[in-house]
Amino acid sequence: MTGVVLSLRQLGVELAGRDGPRLASNMAPVLEGLDLEVREGEMTALVGESGSGKTIAALAVMRLLPPGARITGQALFGGEDLLGLDERQMRARRGSVGMVFQNPLSALNPSMTIGRQVAEGHRLHTGASAQAARRHAVDLLGEVGIPDPARRLDEYPHQFSGGQRQRVMIAAALACNPKLLIADEPTTGLDPLVARQILDLLAKLQRDHRMGLLFITHDLSLVERHAQRLCVLYAGRAVEWGEAPAFFARPRHPYSHALLAAVPRLGQATLRGIAGTMPDPGHRPHGCRFAPRCPQRQDACTRAYPPPVGDGRTQAACLFPLGEIPVAAALPEAPAATTPLPGSALLQMQSVTIRYGSRAGLLGGSKAAVAPSLDDVSLELARGECLGIVGESGSGKSTLGRAILHMLRYEGRILLDGRALGDLSPGDRRRERRRVQVVFQDPRESLNPRLRIGAIIAEALQLGGQHDRDSLRRQTDALLERVGLNAALAGRLPNAISGGQAQRVAVARALAARPDIIVLDEPTSALDVSTQAMLLNLLRDLSRHEQLAYVMISHDIAAIAWLADRIAVLRAGRIVELATTDQLVNHPRDPYSASLVASAPRLGAATITVPGEA
């Protein structure tokens, strides 16, 4: 029997709203009644979408919440309630409880060498000499897999790659010999292969050091292989918790089901999103938080928060738990592969090369040394086809998309219906340009924050030469409805709608130009899991009904495989493999594409590693 390192009992957090003074009435509960255990040498996963309160829980344990937060309940660490300590005592505990944050670049001090940052915790807690702490830091950096650590000790964070920075952060947390390590979305923003390595590293360290690991993530598929225990949060409350293998074998709560069904996996035919949005703190429904979005909802659900049901292994707070329904069954319906007919290419890229960044300075930087970000790429896209471009960051996949949009200068030729844009007159060029539209990654960035939704879509129509007010209005409403939005949203500003809605508005704006091609540049990566699936479904519907061709760019091969007819794997600016989706997913020829495919979540392939086994 392993010892309990951390035990949360009825942990609750209230935070002041952003607007207005800190009044009692303005406090909103962001986390309520959380019970959780982390045991020695085990990984406990805390899973939830953004706004679920998962990060708040971690910061509450570390006592690092912004001033004005009200914390209730207990956080027992080695039998001692961390919430009852004064600040000085708490400071001594931090370190024994280590924390690794999301976004390692901003979490590291940019003007301090990594050696000093790694050594800082060790020196503070043991009073070791600078020399000893330095030696210790070299050992730690070696342990987390930084090659040649003694030499890199005096370098600064910006000299490391994203994955290495996260390794440095982990080393800095390890420096204080923590009994408990809290990792808050440590792999978000990293490439899938790197994320996998970081996760494996954490799992290994946790076993080697007999630490308890509290792993916070939005991605259930990520923790499937490593977690022993798990807790799913929704809108500030735990909906299901218990032993991870039992959970993945038989999830009970409708939200857990929905979350599992919403993540695209290789080999999956249907994606089920969750309609609606998570309620904000202060506007949460009485009773079950998930009830408004739940397909199983009955009247009793809204009366009181449901009591937990289940066995000794997993429990769910639900009145009507789901039983034997298997998760995201593979239905026989396979995506209709539209093989491009020869000679019918809508878009052709012929030996396109892009050498350096878009706006390299006249005075800054040497140009010759930089490797081309896109190297001799040739592609064809047929009418109505969806071509997926997959690759890691820096592979040139976004550059490729921007080249198709003529946002960059390139060598080689890009032809639309056999004609190059540069050969046309300025007027024709504008018209041709409208035939290729784009949906960007971050929906908030892609909508002008000071224009109303209606005006954003009307702009697209006006630039196409339409100016009749009534007709504009009618078309705007029709477009909003076509992407599944209420026409009443037209009067809102972008910051008054959710991220998923904003991304639909971006799709509607693209449709307004009546394009032949839409470039989808990581269209789902900024969205929550449940919203992602909804958008992917919408995109698939549109392509089937409108003869639209897509170029979908993503690092998520599973999402691409779900939508694309063919997939091009890009690495260091070159296409290493271009094949139909079926072929690439099942029989990749190139070793690099094989490793990408292997890192993606696959339907029914959940393998749980038990400590000691690996």
Add this chain to the structure above:
Amino acid sequence: MLDATQQPVRIGASSFLARLLQLRPGNATLTAGLVLAAIILLASAIGPVLYGRDPYALHTASVLAGPSAAYPFGTDDLGRNAFARLLVAGRSTLYVALPATAVAFVVGTLYGLASGLGPRLLDQALMRLLDAVLALPGLVVLIFFGAIVPLNTGSLILLLGLISWPSLARLVRNETLAQRDRDFVHASRQLGGGLAHIAGTHLLRVMAPVLVVNFTFLVGDMIFALSALSFLGLGVQPPHTSWGGLLQEGLELVALDAWWLVLPPGLMIFAAMLATSLIGQGLLARGGSR
């Protein structure tokens, strides 16, 4: 620490007045600034008419008299009514400073937009020129030109306006560069939007809060520059007067301890600059971090 999605969703736009009355950070500052600015504007615009005393009449019987019922702010060394002079001085100060701000604002914004949106080479050329211009302290250049051009209302407006735009131009240019690569601008270009469309529909609109704040700061800077110039005898020329000119007259008589000639014009400049600073700070605080 809270991500954006956790912010309560704001629905619709509440009226400006309703938002003003809420006690949000910055509102007290903004309100104080607006009230102060209104008082100064009113005093300068209709003050001289309401008070009705001749600011140029020489009351030789009461030269350098201290404040009294007849002369609330005393008289100067020629026996002129200091209060009446203070009111018309405000009028002529704002009469130059406000149009000059408009000139500087327009020139600076256009220069910045041209530099930020134009081709790389144009941007480089414009910025080198701007660096060189910015290396010259504005006031020094003003004094230089003040010495060589005939000074009247029109020339002062042009002089102040054409010398005070560079810092705004740099700001607009940097802001343009920051905004022009945002996704919604790219989306608009892809829809066929030209440079003028992008600048008008997107850039200026997104920059509007920044521009408004900087316009208020620019008004303050302009009042300061004109007052300093007048204080040095190179601004508003006699027989007209300005706050800076009054203060200079006061300083010349400082040995006679005529504090009533020093305090009121000085305080008026202080109040005007305080008002613009308060408005600017208030707007900044309300806008928050966007």
Add this chain to the structure above:
Amino acid sequence: MRILGGIGRKLGSAALSLAILITLTFVLVHVAPGSPVYQILGPKASPASIRELNHALGLDLPFWHQYFRWWLDLAHGQLGTSYSVERPVGSLIVSYELNTLALQIVSLVASLLIAFALGLAHGVFYDRTPGRIIGGVELALYAMPSFFSGTLLILLFSMQLGWFPAGGLENLRLAHQTVASNALHMALPCVTIVLLTVPVLSRYFAQSVHEELGRDYVRSAAARGASPSRILLHHVIRNALRPLVTVLGLSLPSIFAGGVVVETVFSYPGLGWLLWRSALAQDYPVLIGIVLVIGILTVLGNLLADIVNTLLDPRTGYA
């Protein structure tokens, strides 16, 4: 090595700025209405004497030729002769410039120390009462025009209390002046410049301290168990100083300009006071010389700020 390259680039850019500046001053002279000849000879000069002087000054040469000569003269340190005091502009400026430098350096050091302390307190207590109070003081000081605060200081300390002289310092290096007397004469102008400079710098510093305190690396340091004072000293201040150095470089022109007014208020015999006298006397060669010297000083100041920043920030050297 790369850091040196970065500084080299900045040197090149500063040289370019200077070249444009020199050209600009040349253009300034030539767009100036009223020929200098007219200024020297007065309204009653005969056409012959005007032609003669034009020739002597090289004003009858073609435009490009004059531009070339302008550079040549500058290269030899020739700035011409003052119309009003009949002294070479160069030596005139040097003698006044030393007084200005003494005043500015003392004021700047004092300003930086005060702004550092004030801004740090403001930044740490940003949204709380002490921070708001400091912010209010900064705002009020910022709105205070230097010629008004200077006049008030004279009124109070020279006229009412008689502690300090109101002006009348001839030249700091004159033999009969003692150090104590110099200090007395510099005290009020110095205080005025400090009052002018401190609010700008401390506000900026406060802003960047506040921003840095909100960054993620502060949270990670806290998660390692670092105390607030350690976080401030070891992590925040160094990062927060960079914007301060930048703004210091950028505000050098306005600090110089502020000095011009302050010197005039106190009749302090520095460059600003000379500028003012020359402006009233329409003494072009001196005016141009001063504009040029101030421009060069600002460009050098900016360059210095850039270099300090490069040394403070490990990233810029590699950019």
